[in-house]
Amino acid sequence: MTAPLEFINVTKDYAGFKALDGLSFDVQPGEVLGLLGHNGAGKTTSMKLVLGVIAPTQGSIRVLGESPTGHASDRLRRALGYLPENVSFYPQLTGREVLRYFARLKGAAPVSVDDLLERVGLTAAADRRIRTYSKGMRQRIGLAQALLGAPRLLLLDEPTAGLDPQVTREFYRMIDDLRGQGVSILISSHVLPGVEAHIDRAAILGRGRLLALGSLPELRDRARLPLRIRLQGQPDPEQTARVMQPLGFALCPPGPVLELQGDPARKLEAVRALLALPGVTDFELIQPALEDLYAHFNRHDGEAAPCMP
Numbered sequence: 405m406t407a408p409l410e411f412i413n414v415t416k417d418y419a420g421f422k423a424l425d426g427l428s429f430d431v432q433p434g435e436v437l438g439l440l441g442h443n444g445a446g447k448t449t450s451m452k453l454v455l456g457v458i459a460p461t462q463g464s465i466r467v468l469g470e471s472p473t474g475h476a477s478d479r480l481r482r483a484l485g486y487l488p489e490n491v492s493f494y495p496q497l498t499g500r501e502v503l504r505y506f507a508r509l510k511g512a513a514p515v516s517v518d519d520l521l522e523r524v525g526l527t528a529a530a531d532r533r534i535r536t537y538s539k540g541m542r543q544r545i546g547l548a549q550a551l552l553g554a555p556r557l558l559l560l561d562e563p564t565a566g567l568d569p570q571v572t573r574e575f576y577r578m579i580d581d582l583r584g585q586g587v588s589i590l591i592s593s594h595v596l597p598g599v600e601a602h603i604d605r606a607a608i609l610g611r612g613r614l615l616a617l618g619s620l621p622e623l624r625d626r627a628r629l630p631l632r633i634r635l636q637g638q639p640d641p642e643q644t645a646r647v648m649q650p651l652g653f654a655l656c657p658p659g660p661v662l663e664l665q666g667d668p669a670r671k672l673e674a675v676r677a678l679l680a681l682p683g684v685t686d687f688e689l690i691q692p693a694l695e696d697l698y699a700h701f702n703r704h705d706g707e708a709a710p711c712m713p
């Protein structure tokens with residue numbers, strides 16, 4: 405099966421400025437790919453290229469097997485769902501009217517509007533005007549709009565920016581459902597908390613270049629960031645350091661709890677030693693999170709991640 409989205413060595417120049425530089429990645433059927441990067445990293449430029457709004461300076465893009473700027477562009481646009489970063493709808497229209505309007509534009513069956521309102525949890529608010537909607541409700545109507553026509557590929561540009569943690573969680577639950585139905589999803593984001601559990605792979609962009617691409621375990625393997633171990637109880641810091649240091653683990657600077665960091669490959673040895681250490685009542689192994697990996701791949705000097713509170 406061909407990948408619904410492929411970037412093959414894509415470069416995009418804006419009047420001599422390289423917004424994207426030799427970018428290659430793909431999104432597989434039913435996969436959620438997080439396109440992660442700071443402001444200006446090239447996320448929106450990538451989205452615009454997929455939509456065929458702009459063309460690459462070099463390289464090629466395949467959307468559902470075709471060029472987004474070629475003869476199939478109109479058909480592709482109908483087969484794609486897109487939620488822009490700053491979604492805004494005419495405030496006097498109701499949610500239902502907005503969806504009916506976009507259904508007509510996209511050539512989607514109007515009957516799907518009620519289903520979509522249900523799916524994004526807006527049935528009760530369907531006949532209220534958009535101007536009375538909260539930010540989270542607007543984002544949900546935006547997602548419903550993107551889902552018109554049952555797209556196989558969904559582009560979500562910073563979908564959770566400005567949403568509170570609860571609404572963000574609800575939003576990602578809907579993304580999980582879509583993935584379960586086989587929809588391929590490209591999510592661009594610089595808001596990392598919350599996204600980790602909902603993506604299959606991350607593409608980390610920095611100044612238009614791909615810094616890393618892979619699943620979380622793959623990125624962890626490549627980054628080889630230290631494993632952190634947080635200790636509970638009253639272990640003696642000097643004794644802890646003496647026992648753990650030969651195993652490649654060092655004490656973090658003193659804080660509210662005793663914490664060690666060291667070689668993830670020696671995890672089992674470290675755990676055995678901690679089980680025998682007087683005063684330890686419990687401990688927590690802390691794997692590098694997506695945010696740590698993101699920071700690592702964005703660092704130029706390759707320094708180790710600091711101990712964190």
Ligand SMILES: Nc1ncnc2c1ncn2[C@@H]1O[C@H](COP(=O)(O)OP(=O)(O)OP(=O)(O)O)[C@@H](O)[C@H]1O
Nearest residue numbers: 418421423441442443444445446447448449450594
């Ligand atoms: N039309 C344009 N002309 C010139 N430079 C542009 C144009 N569009 C984008 N850029 C530049 O290209 C780079 C990438 O921009 P892009 O909007 O793709 O980044 P982004 O990752 O989406 O950032 P943000 O998170 O701020 O939306 C930025 O340095 C931006 O200033």
